[in-house]
Amino acid sequence: MSLLEQLNPQQREAVEYCDGPLLVIAGAGSGKTRVITYKIAYLIRELNIAPRRIFAATFTNKAAGEMKRRVTSLLGLPYDTPMNIATFHSLSARILRREAKKIGISNNFVICDEKDQFALIKACLKELNISEKFMPPAHVQQLINQIKMRMLNPDEILDKRTHPKRGRIFLQLYHYYHRRLRDNDALDFEDLITEFVRLLREDENTRIYYQQLFSHVLVDEFQDTNYSQYELIKLLVSGHNRVTVVGDEDQSIYSWRGAELDNLLHFADDFPDVKIVKLEQNYRSTANILQAASTLIANNTQRLGKWLWTDKHPGEPLYLIQAADEVDEAKRVVKQIVRLHFQDRIPLKDIALFFRQSSLSRLFEDQLRQEGLPYRVVGAIRFYDRAEIKDLISYLRVVANPHNTLSLQRIINRPTRGIGEKTLNKLMQWATEHHTSLYEAMVSALDNQLLPERTINKISDFLALLHRWQRLAEHKKPDKVLEQIIEDTGYIEWLGDKTKLEVISKIENIDELIFAVEEFLQEHPQATLDEYLEAVSLSTYVDEMRDEDVVSLMTIHCAKGLEFRVVFLVGLDEPIFPSHRTLEETGDIEEERRLFYVGLTRSKELIFLSRANIRRIFGRKTLVLPSRFLKELPQELIVSYMDRIFA
DNA sequence: ACGGGCTGTCTTTTT
DNA sequence: GACAGCCCGT
Numbered sequence: 219m220s221l222l223e224q225l226n227p228q229q230r231e232a233v234e235y236c237d238g239p240l241l242v243i244a245g246a247g248s249g250k251t252r253v254i255t256y257k258i259a260y261l262i263r264e265l266n267i268a269p270r271r272i273f274a275a276t277f278t279n280k281a282a283g284e285m286k287r288r289v290t291s292l293l294g295l296p297y298d299t300p301m302n303i304a305t306f307h308s309l310s311a312r313i314l315r316r317e318a319k320k321i322g323i324s325n326n327f328v329i330c331d332e333k334d335q336f337a338l339i340k341a342c343l344k345e346l347n348i349s350e351k352f353m354p355p356a357h358v359q360q361l362i363n364q365i366k367m368r369m370l371n372p373d374e375i376l377d378k379r380t381h382p383k384r385g386r387i388f389l390q391l392y393h394y395y396h397r398r399l400r401d402n403d404a405l406d407f408e409d410l411i412t413e414f415v416r417l418l419r420e421d422e423n424t425r426i427y428y429q430q431l432f433s434h435v436l437v438d439e440f441q442d443t444n445y446s447q448y449e450l451i452k453l454l455v456s457g458h459n460r461v462t463v464v465g466d467e468d469q470s471i472y473s474w475r476g477a478e479l480d481n482l483l484h485f486a487d488d489f490p491d492v493k494i495v496k497l498e499q500n501y502r503s504t505a506n507i508l509q510a511a512s513t514l515i516a517n518n519t520q521r522l523g524k525w526l527w528t529d530k531h532p533g534e535p536l537y538l539i540q541a542a543d544e545v546d547e548a549k550r551v552v553k554q555i556v557r558l559h560f561q562d563r564i565p566l567k568d569i570a571l572f573f574r575q576s577s578l579s580r581l582f583e584d585q586l587r588q589e590g591l592p593y594r595v596v597g598a599i600r601f602y603d604r605a606e607i608k609d610l611i612s613y614l615r616v617v618a619n620p621h622n623t624l625s626l627q628r629i630i631n632r633p634t635r636g637i638g639e640k641t642l643n644k645l646m647q648w649a650t651e652h653h654t655s656l657y658e659a660m661v662s663a664l665d666n667q668l669l670p671e672r673t674i675n676k677i678s679d680f681l682a683l684l685h686r687w688q689r690l691a692e693h694k695k696p697d698k699v700l701e702q703i704i705e706d707t708g709y710i711e712w713l714g715d716k717t718k719l720e721v722i723s724k725i726e727n728i729d730e731l732i733f734a735v736e737e738f739l740q741e742h743p744q745a746t747l748d749e750y751l752e753a754v755s756l757s758t759y760v761d762e763m764r765d766e767d768v769v770s771l772m773t774i775h776c777a778k779g780l781e782f783r784v785v786f787l788v789g790l791d792e793p794i795f796p797s798h799r800t801l802e803e804t805g806d807i808e809e810e811r812r813l814f815y816v817g818l819t820r821s822k823e824l825i826f827l828s829r830a831n832i833r834r835i836f837g838r839k840t841l842v843l844p845s846r847f848l849k850e851l852p853q854e855l856i857v858s859y860m861d862r863i864f865a
Numbered sequence: 866a867c868g869g870g871c872t873g874t875c876t877t878t879t880t
Numbered sequence: 881g882a883c884a885g886c887c888c889g890t
Binding site: 308329474577634755756773776836 | 866874875876877878879880
Binding site: 834838 | 882
């Protein structure tokens with residue numbers, strides 16, 4: 219069957235239009251991903267575009283992987299066909315590895331994730347003698363990232379800050395941080411994008427090269443792109459303008475991360491000859507669910523306007539569970555899950571529970587456990603953020619590049635090997651003075667007599683181990699190197715009492731890491747250590763999508779892009795949803811409403827809404843009011859839980 | 866390197 | 881009310 223036959227008229231229109239700017243406004247469940255994958259396949263098969271000449275940007279690495287899998291299987295190509303389906307960050311990293319020298323950055327740069335960034339900011343504060351009370355590092359981090367994302371000139375935003383002294387000190391800190399990054403040959407996440415933009419702006423030949431290389435550019439989740447990413451898109455397509463952006467203004471929920479809804483709302487201003495296609499047929503939800511969601515979102519003003527429709531039956535109404543307090547709420551919700559599973563025979567994996575804030579998770583976990591129902595919390599703790607995993611990855615990074623001072627600093631005394639804080643400070647000072655890396659400082663310390671002999675021996679031992687791993691890495695695969703590191707350092711013994719729950723879980727994580735490396739090597743048999751590390755620094759989860767029959771618990775942010783037969787939206791009370799704090803800070807009620815909308819539109823068949831009259835807030839029992847969003851839903855579609863029982 | 870007691874914080878979180 | 885992060889003492 220030809221590709222186009224599997225699409226509805228609007229989807230087909232979007233796939234076939236390849237010669238100019240195209241804006242696809244794709245409602246929830248309207249086959250947005252389908253359009254992008256089919257379009258890529260269409261470009262390759264029907265228009266004979268070489269796969270590598272298409273750049274398709276996705277929001278996450280996981281989405282990129284899935285899209286690539288779909289496209290290759292649609293075309294019958296091997297999965298490892300070179301293609302540029304990637305996040306902005308991974309594409310930028312890949313290209314900067316090749317081109318960074320042109321803008322004065324080493325090709326060997328290390329990528330600094332948010333935790334590394336946080337640690338570096340703290341170190342900067344310390345070195346500049348700024349107290350963390352005066353300038354909380356978390357706040358600094360946010361500010362730095364905002365500046366970079368919007369590509370602002372930090373010196374110019376100074377006058378806008380109300381507090382001039384604080385502003386001046388922040389500025390000093392900003393420049394110091396940036397210099398420290400570059401001294402370490404490091405780029406933070408935002409740099410990956412902005413430096414790529416700078417490269418394209420400053421080097422005409424390179425710009426022309428990539429403009430010609432990428433004959434077609436597609437962007438998924440366009441409503442969640444930020445300023446610098448949009449700049450990047452514009453630079454890449456200027457000249458041919460063959461750009462397809464797909465987005466839904468009603469599902470923009472990441473503004474606090476710099477996403478600019480205006481990119482979508484004003485796309486037509488930047489590309490006046492844009493063709494607009496609206497996908498309004500929903501294939502996911504029952505008519506009632508769709509009507510509830512549409513009624514709710516119609517209260518927003520920041521919209522391009524669309525009305526979803528379906529040819530499905532109305533289905534069941536929405537059920538509202540009102541409870542006395544939050545424990546009662548969790549009990550009633552879980553009772554419903556029990557009933558759905560054992561009475562209506564709905565598999566647990568078709569049931570999901572969404573909350574506005576992750577702290578609500580525990581309440582429901584407790585009740586699920588009590589009923590003996592298996593569950594998983596999606597995206598709870600990011601795998602590669604765990605201390606033990608970061609340690610071992612840092613070891614690998616140092617093996618790959620000993621001049622990676624940020625990583626070396628992390629592991630130099632983990633497990634403890636007698637190179638303590640004092641020694642480290644001296645070495646770092648020497649390194650800074652000589653404009654070199656911590657590694658060089660350690661090597662030099664062996665000869666110059668600046669440290670006590672005992673310490674020098676410790677350093678020498680450590681360097682010997684490191685060299686041994688480096689030799690091993692020359693002819694062995696990353697998984698073998700990793701196992702050797704764990705053995706040589708005695709890392710597992712260092713974790714402590716093996717009967718303690720927390721240690722057991724750490725050991726499990728380490729096993730999981732070894733497994734993940736092996737898995738990666740199976741998918742990429744030729745991969746070097748460097749390539750493995752690159753993949754790791756840009757991804758956060760190991761694929762935990764096992765097909766177990768369990769209930770899924772997650773925040774609504776995590777639920778984006780997923781669908782379930784049954785959805786529970788819980789904690790629907792004023793101070794939580796909409797989040798009172800957000801309202802105070804940004805006043806953006808529309809984004810909260812979109813969040814609610816995303817929650818509703820994940821459901822295929824059934825929605826349960828739940829709330830409680832009394833909640834513990836900051837430890838205090840507080841009488842709370844129902845979420846205003848409940849009142850915005852069509853009341854005739856809502857049935858309270860009690861009514862259903864006695865109907 | 867550790868434990869105790871104190872204080873401030875308390876959304877969401879790809880890359 | 882729970883917890884993380886910090887200081888300070890051992």
